[in-house]
Amino acid sequence: MSAPGDFAVEAVDGAARAGRLVTAHGVVETPVFMPVGTLGTVKGVDPAELRAVGTQILLGNTYHLHLRPGEDLVAELGGLHRFMGWDGPILTDSGGFQVFSLAHTRTVDDDGATFRSVYDGDLVRLRPEDAMRIQADLGSDIAMCFDEVPAADAPLAEVARAVERTTRWAERCRASPAAPGQLRFGIVQGGTDAALRERSARDLMGIGFDGYAIGGLAVGEERDETFRVTAETASLLPVDRPRYFMGIGDPEGILRVIAAGVDMFDCVLPTRLGRTGAALTAHGRLNLRNRAYARDPLPLDPDCPCPTCARFSRAYIRHLVAQRELLGMRLLSVHNIAFLLALAAQAREAIVEGRFDDFQRAALERLAGDD
């Protein structure tokens, strides 16, 4: 097992799986949380810190990197890995989600999408072939298909049209050239409708991809719906291919999608929370702006071995946050990433040992102790 794309499921416990995915830049043990490096940097965190806390794979955003600094510049500087100083695996999204969530104005036709850049308002055209070429130029290890993401409250006919278009676009993405060793994942759409999800999954499996993502969820629908649709969709996907839930990063959500049979997941949550002064812990979130922590000598999470918790008190970090010191955002971001990586690693261990249910139940109970 050594060629990019090789994926072995090493253990199954209920629907939860422990696997190993080979990429051109190394092996990823799943379930795995992927920190997001939107613009070629996980906000405020150094690649050496990411490595130190056990990061296996990063996510980069095609939409943002296309606009700033541009894939041609990144390619000229040796590709995204070299540009950002990260020699491990990188997954790039396709820009689909950003086009549909960030674009101020957009028009979509069967050939692609046209939207205005969030950076300068310039009109930008993105077709499936463009999304794949950009990702090939960036040189990521896993490229995502360009998809149409309907809103959570979109009428069923609109969701059906998005499924149809996502399938046509996936065919064009599959036919586009990839970087050497670059894997391609299809993205299942279909909102919360079981029939549409099934159709989308079967369409994509018919085309054939190295892995399959569950997209268009966690966009505003009820949370129980998210996990129901995730479990249903995951059960339709090939057992021998990795499954990726796009955009979930809260500890409860991570546990629930792992339970539903998901192998990979990403979110900006740990760094976004870090920049706003919040810490994830086994006992819920801490808001470090709270005066209650002003003299608290404990680390953010007493059970966490990360470089932040090994060295600094809540009192110190609360002081940094109160004074808007850059180091505070950074120490919190590093801890939050370390916490989610550790949660996924603990889930993996529990799956391998056949005690995932117990692990999940105990973890969810502890997490419910939010302050």
Added chain:
Amino acid sequence: MSAPGDFAVEAVDGAARAGRLVTAHGVVETPVFMPVGTLGTVKGVDPAELRAVGTQILLGNTYHLHLRPGEDLVAELGGLHRFMGWDGPILTDSGGFQVFSLAHTRTVDDDGATFRSVYDGDLVRLRPEDAMRIQADLGSDIAMCFDEVPAADAPLAEVARAVERTTRWAERCRASPAAPGQLRFGIVQGGTDAALRERSARDLMGIGFDGYAIGGLAVGEERDETFRVTAETASLLPVDRPRYFMGIGDPEGILRVIAAGVDMFDCVLPTRLGRTGAALTAHGRLNLRNRAYARDPLPLDPDCPCPTCARFSRAYIRHLVAQRELLGMRLLSVHNIAFLLALAAQAREAIVEGRFDDFQRAALERLAGDD
């Protein structure tokens, strides 16, 4: 040589010296640049990074730490070293400079100064005894006397009064309790007047301190005046005690005060420049906001071995700066600190080898190539 305060001059070359100062938290090899950790953090930089680039001693600001988070809180959390996760030597200033440069309104009498906090406008009273008690509570390795700093354009009579008051306050500081192993440095005032500088130096030497600082310079006077007064003042100070120039951090200035016989110096410049997108290099400053660096594959300074230059291109850092990414400020700050530490270390080597004049001339010529 192992008791705090021991200072050995190991080599002299012209007026320049290479020495070793023992503190309660380790030995400092001089000449030495001291990065400034105003509020218990060198802005944006992790203590592990400071250590990795060769930082020997940090500076903390009594004025700021007294107001935020307060020395009582720092003491309760184990002192400044433990609070900020830095186990090397720390020098704290006395607050004198901040009182005179930052205070919106202040009244000074023979007993002390009253001013409004920059944080909340509260009225704060600071007397020499307070400044020493705060520094003892912080637990720094070197405490500075509370001094009166006249403006660069102050009339001679006002400068003379500040010298007189600084001497009286120095006596009171000397009589105040210190933390275990804490050294005390006096601060020579006197503006650009040779007679007043001499009087101030003799007054302080009469009281007797572990080291002597040259204060009240680089506050707006002509640059040649700065270095003339520094050389004259340094020549009056005991050869067997360390000399500290307060507040200089540009490469040229560092070389010039070393040439004048100064052993220690500090400045916020490397981190301030880092936050505004500028890099110090052997060939002058680079403004990374400049589009000229957009595709430049070179490191900030091709001769620099720091973690920033070893891993990242100007193009990448320019991208981070252009997108206001936190990592950009941080990588630049680390490099700028590493650059000044290396400059002082190279100066030390040149002094030891008796070639400081040649070293300084060559370094100044290279630096003049500013972009």
